Amino acid sequence: MLLHLYGHMIRQAFIYSVTLNLKSLQLKKIYHIIARIMSSLTPVSSNRCFGGYQKVYSHESSELKCKMNFSVYLPPQAEEKKVPVLYWLSGLTCTEQNFIQKAGAQRYAAEAGVMIVCPDTSPRGVNIEGEDDSYDFGSGAGFYVDATEEKWKNHYKMYSYVTKELPEIINGNFPALPHCQSIFGHSMGGHGALICALKNPGKYCSVSAFSPICNPMECPWGQKAFTGYLGKDKETWKEYDATHLVKKYQGPPLTILIDQGKDDNFLKEGQLLPDNFVAACTENKMPVILRMQETYDHSYYFIATFVEDHIKHHLEYLGMKS
Numbered sequence: 001m002l003l004h005l006y007g008h009m010i011r012q013a014f015i016y017s018v019t020l021n022l023k024s025l026q027l028k029k030i031y032h033i034i035a036r037i038m039s040s041l042t043p044v045s046s047n048r049c050f051g052g053y054q055k056v057y058s059h060e061s062s063e064l065k066c067k068m069n070f071s072v073y074l075p076p077q078a079e080e081k082k083v084p085v086l087y088w089l090s091g092l093t094c095t096e097q098n099f100i101q102k103a104g105a106q107r108y109a110a111e112a113g114v115m116i117v118c119p120d121t122s123p124r125g126v127n128i129e130g131e132d133d134s135y136d137f138g139s140g141a142g143f144y145v146d147a148t149e150e151k152w153k154n155h156y157k158m159y160s161y162v163t164k165e166l167p168e169i170i171n172g173n174f175p176a177l178p179h180c181q182s183i184f185g186h187s188m189g190g191h192g193a194l195i196c197a198l199k200n201p202g203k204y205c206s207v208s209a210f211s212p213i214c215n216p217m218e219c220p221w222g223q224k225a226f227t228g229y230l231g232k233d234k235e236t237w238k239e240y241d242a243t244h245l246v247k248k249y250q251g252p253p254l255t256i257l258i259d260q261g262k263d264d265n266f267l268k269e270g271q272l273l274p275d276n277f278v279a280a281c282t283e284n285k286m287p288v289i290l291r292m293q294e295t296y297d298h299s300y301y302f303i304a305t306f307v308e309d310h311i312k313h314h315l316e317y318l319g320m321k322s
Ligand SMILES: N[C@@H](CCC(=O)N[C@@H](CSC=O)C(=O)NCC(=O)O)C(=O)O
Pocket: 090, 091, 092, 093, 094, 098, 102, 135, 186, 187, 188, 189, 299, 300
């Protein structure tokens, strides 16, 4: 309790120091030491689900310098042995809750014996002016990049959080097979999953996405987010654009599965651009399966319909053929 109070005080002191532009190296070091001590997980909820447990935890994130929630589904098999891990990245406006409440994935994860981990979609409550002003930038819209712009870069490091800090926490605290992890997601999170896999060859056994924002450099959501987090130089954007990254991917074979609803309004508005991604995959001879689903939209009803297929896709590459 006392430790949490100290942690909170140090975090606030850090936020104020950044706000006042003091940028004290010592204060940053102190924050990291406290964050490490505080890396213990606080249980938020635990519910029995298909013979396993759906749990939510909070923790102090050293990358994001704030308190973060994540959810973890522990299948029944995790009581006996270590299991593979599937990371799910949600889209704009989501938290760690959307997928666990709406996708209905726990039944299939229990059958397959895989853990599913869902982080939140951005840092929360970090006192950056304007952070809560729009649904597609700031809170709930971290875009899974490490911001380089002065205003955002101290907290908005979702790329490092999901590829480094969170896996360390999962591997250190849960019965996870550390080299047996895959990643999938939806919309902003579908793109997040693609870039995490493409930027880290071999780290994830497989990747899949529902209605991903495939080419953020060329769509309004992506242009707004990349300008805000990465600045105006579009060369730097390429490091976080799946359509650019897939052209230069040289790692182990990766078969990418994408489901896209044909009645998705965001597809019609030009936010998702799957054809650009498929053309880039073809250019680099990358196997990609794009399934255009008649009459489906962008919602979690669509995700719930096809989530079993995605879990089966991952099982094949996690060495657990279904
Ligand atoms: N204007 C809408 C937009 C938010 C929205 O549709 N979010 C999607 C993801 S879109 C791309 O990343 C979503 O998953 N919403 C949560 C849900 O549970 O459906 C709005 O503000 O609602």
